[in-house]
Amino acid sequence: GESVGLHLPTLSVQEGDNSIINCAYSNSASDYFIWYKQESGKGPQFIIDIRSNMDKRQGQRVTVLLNKTVKHLSLQIAATQPGDSAVYFCAEKVPHGQNFVFGPGTRLSVLP
Amino acid sequence: DGGITQSPKYLFRKEGQNVTLSCEQNLNHDAMYWYRQDPGQGLRLIYYSQIVNDFQKGDIAEGYSVSREKKESFPLTVTSAQKNPTAFYLCASSPGLASDEQFFGPGTRLTVL
Numbered sequence: 001g002e003s004v005g006l007h008l009p010t011l012s013v014q015e016g017d018n019s020i021i022n023c024a025y026s027n028s029a030s031d032y033f034i035w036y037k038q039e040s041g042k043g044p045q046f047i048i049d050i051r052s053n054m055d056k057r058q059g060q061r062v063t064v065l066l067n068k069t070v071k072h073l074s075l076q077i078a079a080t081q082p083g084d085s086a087v088y089f090c091a092e093k094v095p096h097g098q099n100f101v102f103g104p105g106t107r108l109s110v111l112p
Numbered sequence: 113d114g115g116i117t118q119s120p121k122y123l124f125r126k127e128g129q130n131v132t133l134s135c136e137q138n139l140n141h142d143a144m145y146w147y148r149q150d151p152g153q154g155l156r157l158i159y160y161s162q163i164v165n166d167f168q169k170g171d172i173a174e175g176y177s178v179s180r181e182k183k184e185s186f187p188l189t190v191t192s193a194q195k196n197p198t199a200f201y202l203c204a205s206s207p208g209l210a211s212d213e214q215f216f217g218p219g220t221r222l223t224v225l
Contacts, residue, residue, distance in 0.1 A: 093212070
């Protein structure tokens with residue numbers, strides 16, 4: 001993963017707006033990606049995943065987009081709610097790989 | 113947190129002391145992992161275990177030790193050799209080493225005084 005030092009990027013959005021969180025992954029050979037949500041003081045929770053044979057996958061209120069050309073992953077959250085406030089990070093895995101590589105994350109703050 | 117428990121939630125340690133963090137899972141998963149999380153950084157792998165009585169070093173194993181005597185348990189010992197042990201420690205498990213999703217525990221925050 002990439003380190004951005006002690007301070008996480010922060011995204012502030014108004015309640016009800018859509019959020020877009022970005023992740024630049026490190027290995028062009030990675031073929032599986034996960035987005036996690038981590039609330040303060042808690043363990044990460046799985047949100048949505050995508051494989052490299054897809055460029056878009058939708059869940060409930062969330063969409064993940066994958067651009068393999070520029071090694072970029074994004075998470076879109078529709079109608080952002082206060083409960084969405086958390087740190088979001090991506091994880092990547094290479095084929096037959098044993099371990100994931102995790103990004104540093106982005107802090108999402110939802111404003112009332 | 114789905115079947116993975118970590119204890120304690122908060123742990124304080126004096127310099128020079130070893131401390132053991134507990135991780136238990138009732139998901140019948142073969143693989144278990146320990147990660148360290150520091151502010152502004154991605155999770156870093158400390159140790160992982162594919163099966164009982166087997167474990168492998170991750171990226172930052174120095175100053176840590178583990179055991180896997182039972183399938184459901186994977187305790188992590190932070191030894192006095194770990195120079196900067198204050199961090200949030202996360203345990204995870206997956207059905208197998210090559211499985212896709214990892215399930216995380218709630219974490220233990222270790223503070224060295």
